[in-house]
Amino acid sequence: EAHLHFLDNIAQLITHSFGRTVRLAEHGRLAAIGEFASGIAHELRTPLATLTLAMDYFARLDLDEKAAKRLLLARQESARMQRLLEDILLYAKPVALNLRPVHVAELLKQFIDDHRELAQPRRQVIVLEALGTDARIMADRDRLTQVLLNLTQNACEAAPEGGKIAWALRDDPAAGVVTLEVSNPAEPMPPDQLARLTEPFFSTKPSGTGLGLAIVQRLTLLHGGELSISSDETEGTRVNVLFPRFGSKEQPYSETRG
Numbered sequence: 346e347a348h349l350h351f352l353d354n355i356a357q358l359i360t361h362s363f364g365r366t367v368r369l370a371e372h373g374r375l376a377a378i379g380e381f382a383s384g385i386a387h388e389l390r391t392p393l394a395t396l397t398l399a400m401d402y403f404a405r406l407d408l409d410e411k412a413a414k415r416l417l418l419a420r421q422e423s424a425r426m427q428r429l430l431e432d433i434l435l436y437a438k439p440v441a442l443n444l445r446p447v448h449v450a451e452l453l454k455q456f457i458d459d460h461r462e463l464a465q466p467r468r469q470v471i472v473l474e475a476l477g478t479d480a481r482i483m484a485d486r487d488r489l490t491q492v493l494l495n496l497t498q499n500a501c502e503a504a505p506e507g508g509k510i511a512w513a514l515r516d517d518p519a520a521g522v523v524t525l526e527v528s529n530p531a532e533p534m535p536p537d538q539l540a541r542l543t544e545p546f547f548s549t550k551p552s553g554t555g556l557g558l559a560i561v562q563r564l565t566l567l568h569g570g571e572l573s574i575s576s577d578e579t580e581g582t583r584v585n586v587l588f589p590r591f592g593s594k595e596q597p598y599s600e601t602r603g
Contacts, residue, residue, distance in 0.1 A: 386433045393430070397423050432556035435491070436545065440567055442485040446591050449523055450476045450514055452486065456493045457512060463501050464510060471497065471510045478516030480523050481591040488564050495557045496527045496584055502550055503582060504529035521590045528583040534576040542574055561586070 400420050408416065457473055464471045500510045513526045534542075534549070541547045543562040548555035558574075561584075565572045570588040 386430045386437070389426075390430055393423065393426055397427070429556070432560065436556050436560050436563065440488070440564070442488060442567060444483050444485060446481045447484040447486055447489060448479065448481050449525070449588075450479055452489065453493065453512060453514055453525070456490060456497075460494065460497060463497055467501065467504075467506045467508075469501055469504055469506070469508050469510060471501075471512070473513075474511045475513035475515065478514060478523060480516045480518075482523055482568070482588040483591055484568055484588065489568070492561050492564050492586065493525075495561045496586075499557050500527050500529040500582075500584075503531040505531070516590070518590065522587045523590050525586045525588070526583060528581055530581040531576070533578050534582065539574060539576055543572065 397420075400416060400423060403416055404420070454473060454476070457471055461471055497510060497512075504510060508530045511528045513528075515524045515526065517524070538549055542549075543558045544555075545559045546555035558572075562572050565586050565588075568588055570586055573585045573587075574582070575585075576582040
């Protein structure tokens with residue numbers, strides 16, 4: 346019996362050690378992939394900037410209609426490549442959070458006032474439906490603004506022309522969380538697509554980079570929060586981001602602190 350107990354302890358130790366080794370190896374592999382992707386993105390930015398300057402020069406010339414259309418297409422694809430490179434750099438590089446108490450309602454109102462033009466190209470409108478709290482959260486203000494920007498851009502791209510992008514802020518002191526919610530009247534998404542929305546490079550839009558929601562997911566988790574997405578015929582698509590209320594026990598995590 347003593348031998349069996351001893352072997353059982355060894356088995357548990359081996360299992361624990363093996364699992365830890367696998368996790369460390371996977372972490373190292375992902376870190377190497379991220380460093381590799383960041384290096385490629387940095388290398389591509391310079392020649393892409395040169396190409397963009399060349400296209401800007403040709404755009405000032407008197408081109409025939411066929412050449413002008415081809416140049417417009419090239420400039421659009423160049424802009425899409427630039428967005429992709431910026432998203433790769435943001436997603437792949439380590440993130441250090443500069444945490445400060447942030448008044449979420451104030452930040453959200455200011456963000457909407459400053460970014461209403463995001464909805465203008467397709468005659469959409471961005472509205473603030475509820476501000477049910479004056480609570481604060483511990484957050485990096487710039488990173489939180491990036492979350493708001495990515496979610497708003499994603500909602501504008503998914504919503505139909507003339508649709509309403511609605512933001513709301515809710516507080517649950519008992520649960521110790523503050524919830525940011527953005528919704529749009531898009532067609533309901535199939536469950537298999539809904540489950541993959543935060544996967545890197547997965548996109549339901551032809552021009553999407555597939556990193557917008559992946560970046561939101563990563564930044565949300567680093568702040569100690571949770572991201573959830575729902576989609577149905579009644580309420581359209583809703584994205585909820587839950588953050589720990591300032592003073593709660595949950596503490597945000599920074600990759601640079603480990």
